[in-house]
Amino acid sequence: MKDITFRGANRRYRRLFFPVMAFYVVFCFAGPLIMVAYGGEPPVWLMVIVAIISGAPIAVVFWLMGRYLRETDEFTRKIQIDALLPGAGITLSLAVIWGFLELYQVVPRFKIFTPMMMVGPSFFFFYGITFSIQRLLRGESLRDASVMGRDER
């Protein structure tokens, strides 16, 4: 029977999150290696597939987060949304600003990576920062994300 408690939702989230992120990291390195293997001129269809596979984990993690928000308890849902919104807002704002700076040729175009590749990781970075700041403002410890201070009796 499905465990519909907070613990069950946490377990189901973590069970898929870490393998998906491991897959993402592996493909971040696999793509450039494939390019090198083809002498810098791989077939276009192959690189399209590699690019889609490299970005797919981001979509999977968002699906996972959606399922987690539906399954977890109401307080956790609230604090996650409180962190997700600023994370998305900061990332999208910076991406748009950077896009205009590129358009006006104020900033150079990078050769090794493109800012568009960094949108996903940036979102998770700002989400993590916002979540941590909000935890500290609530007087919670950052040492254990699942525990709020000591277990009072």
Place this chain on the structure above:
Amino acid sequence: MKNRLRDLRSGKGWSQGDLADALGVSRQSINALETGKFDPSLPLAFRIARLFNKRIEDVFDDGLGYMKKAAE
């Protein structure tokens, strides 16, 4: 909203984690409820009240209890 959750939990000798497990929520939820930083939904308020064999208004105080007293 004020509540008597900490007193009721202590009366049973439960930790925050014990109460969280009984309600199927996180320990953070219990702490936030006890410190008044978070107000529960009606379904969760019912679950809490029933766990302690109380009425919702015996656990939570919305500050309008005087209205009930005045009516009596």
